[in-house]
Amino acid sequence: MANKNYYETLGIKKDASQDDIKNAYRKMARKYHPDMVKESEKAEAEKKFKEINEAYQVLSDLEKRKMYDQFGTADFNGGAGFSGGHQGQWGPFSYQYSSSGGNPFGFEDGGFDPFDIFESFFGFRGYGSKPKKGKNLYYEMDIEFKDMIFGVEREIDIESGKVKIKIPPGMRDGMEVKFAGKGMEGPKGMPNGDLYITVRVRSMPGFVVMGDDILLNKEISMVGAALGGVVEVPVVDLKSKNGLSKANLKIPAGTQYGSRFLLRGKGMPKLHGRGQGNVVVQVLVRTPEKLTKRQKDLLEKF
Secondary structure, three states, X not given: OOOOOHHHHHOOOOOOOHHHHHHHHHHHHHHHOHHHOOHHHHHHHHXXXXXXXXXXXXHOOXXXXXXXXXXXXXXXXXXXXXXXXXXXXXXXXXXXOXXXXXXXXXXXXXXXXHHHHHHHXXXXXXXXXXXXXXXXXXXXXXXXXXXXXXXXXXXXXXXXXXXXXXXXXXXXXXXXXXXXXXXXXXXXXXXXXXXXXXXXXXXXXXXXXXXXXXXXXXXXXXXXXXXXXXXXXXXXXXXXXOOEEEEEEEEOOOOOOOOEEEEOOOOOEOOOOOOEOOEEEEEEEEOOOOOOXXXXXXXXXX
């Protein structure tokens, strides 16, 4: 898959502020919304509309934007220093779309519902008429990291009453789950509204979840980089109670600062039980700040 330039997609510069990103999105989302174009242009407009929303979902999130800028691509297989397939599925507003391909941000032809972003900005999904029904309800729910891996069932007290809900395994921070008919009661003869739960996962220190992959930095010593060795890194373990364990990563001799390594099948569980993503480890070489005279002499001789 060709690398995508999200800044070009939104027509902004790389140093654009968050307000610039939001304003660019508003302008382009209105322009390319499928309900705003001719019937003959709807297919192309919908494709463009999804691309715009894909770019916005990455660039509007400071952490994801930082990782995107750092790796320089939304495709780790496109020259990131290692090879191997990746299947991603991710989206901060909807999990019911699936995707495939080599994109660690999880975007392809699906992975999210772009009309959900449009609705969050403008209050409605399109310009056409909508059938009358009960009021939709929108809530956020905080879950633990292990709940994201194994799923969780809860009973919640909302405006429409007490409701039992099930968050499926493999959810990501910011994803939205729809519970049909669990919103407010509709007018006479009309269906109930729906309940939308946006999942908020308490972050785990030390790594970033991007789609099905875990991206983390591992600091090693200058000597370790030169001579090589084995280091431990956190990975997802479906047999562990908290969903985490440690795995050994072999560091070859002569490793350079910023080198990246791949641990296959040790990342986040994929939705619908299709295996796990990968762990991407970027090595940061630590240079000692204080040296003894003997150490300095040895380095100079070297």
